[in-house]
Amino acid sequence: MQKKERYNELVEYFSTNYPEAETELNYSNPYELLVAVILSAQCTDKRVNIVTEKLFPRFPTPESLAASTADEVFEYIRSVSYPNNKAKHLVGMARILVNDFNSEVPNTIEDLQKMPGVGRKTANVIVSVIFNQPAMAVDTHVFRVSHRLGLVPKTAKTPLLVEKQLIKHIPKDKIAVAHHWLILHGRYICVARTPKCGECNLKPFCQAYEKQKFDTPHL
DNA sequence: ATCCCGAGGG
DNA sequence: CCCTCTGGAT
Numbered sequence: 001m002q003k004k005e006r007y008n009e010l011v012e013y014f015s016t017n018y019p020e021a022e023t024e025l026n027y028s029n030p031y032e033l034l035v036a037v038i039l040s041a042q043c044t045d046k047r048v049n050i051v052t053e054k055l056f057p058r059f060p061t062p063e064s065l066a067a068s069t070a071d072e073v074f075e076y077i078r079s080v081s082y083p084n085n086k087a088k089h090l091v092g093m094a095r096i097l098v099n100d101f102n103s104e105v106p107n108t109i110e111d112l113q114k115m116p117g118v119g120r121k122t123a124n125v126i127v128s129v130i131f132n133q134p135a136m137a138v139d140t141h142v143f144r145v146s147h148r149l150g151l152v153p154k155t156a157k158t159p160l161l162v163e164k165q166l167i168k169h170i171p172k173d174k175i176a177v178a179h180h181w182l183i184l185h186g187r188y189i190c191v192a193r194t195p196k197c198g199e200c201n202l203k204p205f206c207q208a209y210e211k212q213k214f215d216t217p218h219l
Numbered sequence: 220a221t222c223c224c225g226a227g228g229g
Numbered sequence: 230c231c232c233t234c235t236g237g238a239t
Contacts, residue, residue, distance in 0.1 A: 023224080040225085043236080044238075047237065079237070082236085085234055125224075137224075139225075193222070
């Protein structure tokens, strides 16, 4: 199957089955989403939501977070991965937000990446979810699923290369929702260790499944 | 033992 | 390019 067909099938399938896929992180404003996404690195959304339930009431604004210390923030986030780094990042992020951006979450990935803890993936999530820009954040799920399905060439060995490929081939008005499609598919079906191909409706369009069938015909 | 919506530093 | 950070779930 050609790549263009795979993309068409993907958009067709997910548009029908997950028309309104969105993030599973809890948040009620741009600042909270920024905090939640920083916390989500190498950590499940479920765990992040447990932490932010108490973190947000204590630090409801960029000002309140900027006025705190990494040590205090650490106590609230100790159960996520890399709590030390993230505590420092969160306070540093809030201080730049207050000092350089008038406490408003900026709307370009360039400005967003000026803040500690905000890399390209986090910045892309913010401009996509908050500012409705056609940006594709490539995390571990998007990276893995894109390669397995055969949406990107094997030579796309970095998140940035995968991002450029996906942006190029997915219709502009579907890019934001497609990000969440790939996340959900990666989280619940096309999981890292033992993908649940038996439950997957994308089998007919999946390069990895094709190859597996060819290598082990008894399947 | 491996993975979870990565980022920073060398 | 590599390494480190580093808790919880499976």
